[in-house]
Amino acid sequence: KAGVTQTPRYLIKTRGQQVTLSCSPISGHRSVSWYQQTPGQGLQFLFEYFSETQRNKGNFPGRFSGRQFSNSRSEMNVSTLELGDSALYLCASREGHDGNYGYTFGSGTRLTVV
Amino acid sequence: GEDVEQSLFLSVREGDSSVINCTYTDSSSTYLYWYKQEPGAGLQLLTYIFSNMDMKQDQRLTVLLNKKDKHLSLRIADTQTGDSAIYFCAELIYGGSQGNLIFGKGTKLSVKP
Numbered sequence: 488k489a490g491v492t493q494t495p496r497y498l499i500k501t502r503g504q505q506v507t508l509s510c511s512p513i514s515g516h517r518s519v520s521w522y523q524q525t526p527g528q529g530l531q532f533l534f535e536y537f538s539e540t541q542r543n544k545g546n547f548p549g550r551f552s553g554r555q556f557s558n559s560r561s562e563m564n565v566s567t568l569e570l571g572d573s574a575l576y577l578c579a580s581r582e583g584h585d586g587n588y589g590y591t592f593g594s595g596t597r598l599t600v601v
Numbered sequence: 602g603e604d605v606e607q608s609l610f611l612s613v614r615e616g617d618s619s620v621i622n623c624t625y626t627d628s629s630s631t632y633l634y635w636y637k638q639e640p641g642a643g644l645q646l647l648t649y650i651f652s653n654m655d656m657k658q659d660q661r662l663t664v665l666l667n668k669k670d671k672h673l674s675l676r677i678a679d680t681q682t683g684d685s686a687i688y689f690c691a692e693l694i695y696g697g698s699q700g701n702l703i704f705g706k707g708t709k710l711s712v713k714p
Contacts, residue, residue, distance in 0.1 A: 491643075520701065530689065530704035543701050577643055589634070590702065592644040 489514065491580050491593035499599045505566040508596045512559050512580030518542075519561040520590065521553060524575040533576075536561055537583075565598075573600045607690055607705035614713050619677040621708045623690030626671060632693040633666065634702065635675045639686045647675070647688075677710075685712045 492511040500506050512519050521533040532545035536555035553563040559580075565572055575597050579590040606624045613619045625633065631652050636644040650657045650664045650673070657664045663676040677684055687707040693700045 493643075522702075522704075529706045530691075530702075532701040532703070535701060545701065579644075589646055589649060591646065592636070594643040 491578055491591055493576075493578050493593040493596050495596060496594065497597050497599075499601060500568050502568055502570060502600055504568050505564065506568060506598060507562050507564045508576055508578075508598070510561045510563075510578030510580075510593060512561070512578075513591055516580035516582050516591070517559050518581045518583060519555055519559065520579045520581075521561070521563050522577045522579065523547075524577060524595070525573075530577070533563065568600045570600050572598065574598060605690055605692055605703050605705035607688075607708045609706065610709050610711070612711045612713065613680050615680060615682055617680055619680045619684070619710055619712075621675045621677075621688050621690075621710065623673040623675075623705055624671055625673065625690070625692045625703075627692060627694055627703075628668075628671065633664075633673050634691040634693070635662075635664065636689040636691060636704075637686045638689065638707070644689065680710075680712050682712045682714055685710055 494509045518537040520535040522530050524530045533547055534541055534553050535543040539555045550566045555561045575595045577592050577595045579592045581590050604626045632649055634649040635647045637647050638644050648659050648662050650666050661678045665674045687709050689707045690705040691702040694703050
């Protein structure tokens with residue numbers, strides 16, 4: 488079974504631009520979560536999607552948004568990029584959306600904002 | 602609020618046992634996880650424990666849970682240089698009906714030959 492696939496692996500953007508990151512979950516997994524990892528703040532929860540609906544949201548500004556498609560693939564979008572958005576963005580998938588299901592993470596997209 | 606604390610560094614010699622400790626704050630946590638992250642990589646799930654268990658063993662890994670003290674530990678037996686990585690403790694927190702993971706800052710394990 489293929490793992491969680493995130494594209495692109497690396498991205499460099501300019502302050503003020505917007506960016507879209509993609510995540511393909513493990514086949515059969517219907518829940519996709521996004522996390523931001525920075526040296527200062529560590530790993531922080533962004534949001535979770537299940538069946539194309541956002542089920543849970545972390546404490547991030549509205550510039551961070553996401554969506555999920557009918558095939559469970561997910562995208563997250565960050566508008567008006569700031570230098571502080573530079574981070575490793577990790578996607579995780581699981582079969583269901585309650586605690587009985589473990590999270591499998593992708594390798595991440597490393598975003599650098601200059 | 603929710604918080605997960607870990608010590609930042611641990612150094613051991615190859616062949617010794619490593620013990621990585623973690624404390625968490627949410628007494629309603631149901632699942633607690635250990636993840637491993639190697640340089641430039643994502644998070645690899647090592648093991649997890651359900652909150653009604655005290656211990657779980659999986660090959661070289663032993664997880665101990667003390668619910669009273671909200672303390673979790675990961676013991677790696679016969680530590681190898683390939684175990685050098687950052688280890689994250691995480692608890693599953695429920696916001697409404699949905700859960701998300703709260704992570705510690707990670708413990709960097711260095712294994713000296």
